[in-house]
Amino acid sequence: MNDIHNKTRIDMSVFHHIDINLYPLFIAVYEQKSISQAAQMLYITQSAASHALQRLRIHLQDDLFVRAGTRMLPTPFAEQIYLPVKNALYAIQNISRQKQQFDPLVIKTLKIAVHDEIEPIIFPKIIQHFQAINPDIQFLSSKVDRKNAVADLASQQIDFIIDLEQSYGEKVQYHNLVQDHFVICTHHESIDTASYLSAPHIGVSSRRTGTLLEDMYLQKNKLTRQIFLRCQHYSTALQVLEQHPSAMLTIPQGILDNLQMSSRIQVFEYPVNIPVLNMGIYWHKDIQENSRHQFLREEIIKIFA
Numbered sequence: 001m002n003d004i005h006n007k008t009r010i011d012m013s014v015f016h017h018i019d020i021n022l023y024p025l026f027i028a029v030y031e032q033k034s035i036s037q038a039a040q041m042l043y044i045t046q047s048a049a050s051h052a053l054q055r056l057r058i059h060l061q062d063d064l065f066v067r068a069g070t071r072m073l074p075t076p077f078a079e080q081i082y083l084p085v086k087n088a089l090y091a092i093q094n095i096s097r098q099k100q101q102f103d104p105l106v107i108k109t110l111k112i113a114v115h116d117e118i119e120p121i122i123f124p125k126i127i128q129h130f131q132a133i134n135p136d137i138q139f140l141s142s143k144v145d146r147k148n149a150v151a152d153l154a155s156q157q158i159d160f161i162i163d164l165e166q167s168y169g170e171k172v173q174y175h176n177l178v179q180d181h182f183v184i185c186t187h188h189e190s191i192d193t194a195s196y197l198s199a200p201h202i203g204v205s206s207r208r209t210g211t212l213l214e215d216m217y218l219q220k221n222k223l224t225r226q227i228f229l230r231c232q233h234y235s236t237a238l239q240v241l242e243q244h245p246s247a248m249l250t251i252p253q254g255i256l257d258n259l260q261m262s263s264r265i266q267v268f269e270y271p272v273n274i275p276v277l278n279m280g281i282y283w284h285k286d287i288q289e290n291s292r293h294q295f296l297r298e299e300i301i302k303i304f305a
Helices: 012-017 022-032 035-042 046-060 076-097 119-133 146-154 193-198 213-220 234-243 291-303
Strands: 065-068 071-074 109-114 138-142 160-164 172-180 182-186 200-204 226-231 248-252 266-269 277-284
Touching (some): 022 046, 022 076, 035 146, 119 172, 119 291, 200 234, 277 291
Parallel strands (some): 109 138
């Protein structure tokens, strides 16, 4: 096995016994700690993945992974070869791409997880753009599952997430697409900080509990407000607001632009100095060199540039 690290010569006879297709599976199992999830990433059955892993174990004369509960943990030898194998695969991949130009007509699907309130701002533009490139693409918009976001990106259950700027961990990359800001909707003829803080408020969140984003900003300024209703959608909040003249609704301007609002409701700038809202695209960094993924990512960024 020390021949792995011998760079003084190439023993051509070794390559007669190597199946390079086994090594992407090794990387996938190492990173996912699961044969089934690795199989999903590579679009093969779990049975095929298990058989391939067994062949690699025999070839390298090492177990490579041992089961610990529901996880597959690497052996010391697997830890030793992980980076050399991954770097070698990257090198081969980059060489094979140098003379290749990606054909967008081979794209069959585009799967994006997006917050449902952001979807009207983002998705119509994406569909219009990509249908001009390839009219046969099937689009899938699903709700963001922040708890499983990293695993969904890694296993390619979704291609991208489009969400407010936040941390999904070191494995996930981010690029800003849209900048937005909060405004206030109310029946009041005018507002200031005092009237804003003393009014009853409608809050909007898809989560059952937890502090709203605008309240996090207020708390940093040692300010608080009273929320009398917490609902899931801004469209619902606007309907309730129409029935409550004393109430106020804090809403991103971009979302408000895509909703119907009563002519009796006034729109004001936010009375407290808070940061702008950044919305952008997220992807798993282990897939970012994939030519299909790179093309899609660059085109989406181009739409909102």
